[in-house]
Amino acid sequence: MKTALFTPTYRYGGLDILVASIERQKTKPDYWIVCDELLKKRMEIWYQISNRFENTTKIIFVEPKQELKNPKRNLVAAYNAAADCFCDLNADLFISYQDYIWLPEDGIERFSVLHSSLPDFLITGVTHISADPYEYNIKNLNGLYTIFKEPFTDKPNRIMWEDVRVKEIYSPEANDVYAIHPEHWESNWSAVPGYILKDGMRWDINFDSGIAYENMDFAIRCDKELGIQSIMDRKNISISLPHKKYFEGEEEEIKKFNNRQMFEEKWG
DSSP states (O other): OOEEEEEEEOOSSOHHHHHHHHHTOSSOOSEEEEEETTGGGSHHHHHHHHHHTTTTOEEEEEOOOOOSSSOSOOHHHHHHHHHHHHTTSSOSEEEEEOSSEEOOTTHHHHHHHHHHHOTTEEEEEEEEEEOOOOOOSOEEETTEEESOSSTTTOOOOOEEEOOHIIIIIOOOSSOSEEEEOGGGOOTTEEEEEHHHHHTTOOOOGGGGGSBSOHHHHHHHHHHHHHOOEEEEEEEEEEEEOOOHHHHTTHHHHHHHTBOHHHHHHHHO
16 A cells, blocks of 8 residues: 655744654655645755655655635645645555644554555544744754754653543543544544545635635535545544744634634534
8 A cells, every 4th residue: 555645834944843754654655745835945955855755755746726816825725736646646545744743653654554444434643732842933954944953853742732532522441543523533644545535525625715624624525425434543643843933923813714604604
């Protein structure tokens, strides 16, 4: 089975985090689809990164294809552009890995093994939020912009917030893998059966008119239209790193452009 890892990114920091997370994987992805809105500004850096993976992973660069007029963001456009690219590859599993997330060493392997035994499910991992590091300034370390004090070796240590789905919503006692409601499928660290993308399933571009709910909508449509249900592996734990510099001032924007009303009108 071949895997294609997809990363949407638009921030100046964090390339070292992405590279370090993938380099430490026990099982490397066959492809890495990078949809970078800053691609033209740092293509030279990406070429250097590509050389690091030339023996294990082919990196493919994709530009978001935005269909909306005056979008508030390009996240859905990035997902759909990557899905189109995926359909041209000889891959079986589409793994979504958003920037500023530190992956477990067996993260890709766990998704792959789980997909092999349960090929007709959307899969999501767990995402905790770290309180470390506290470095808010962007630093250029060896061409990789970072908030890590020491890229490739530094790790988050203290957890500030634990994924509520694990304990507060489902509280599993024994099973590592269990069914979840599609509204609880989170796409920042997840896996999608490749065949449903090749059959034409895409994210709803209208959700680029605001912020959030695009992943819930995708999972609900997969469930209702294709019978593809959602599961979570509570042992596949990624950690979202703090990147306060990029979120300063965004709280008002999130409230102003939140997609909740559109989501509720669509699904009730």
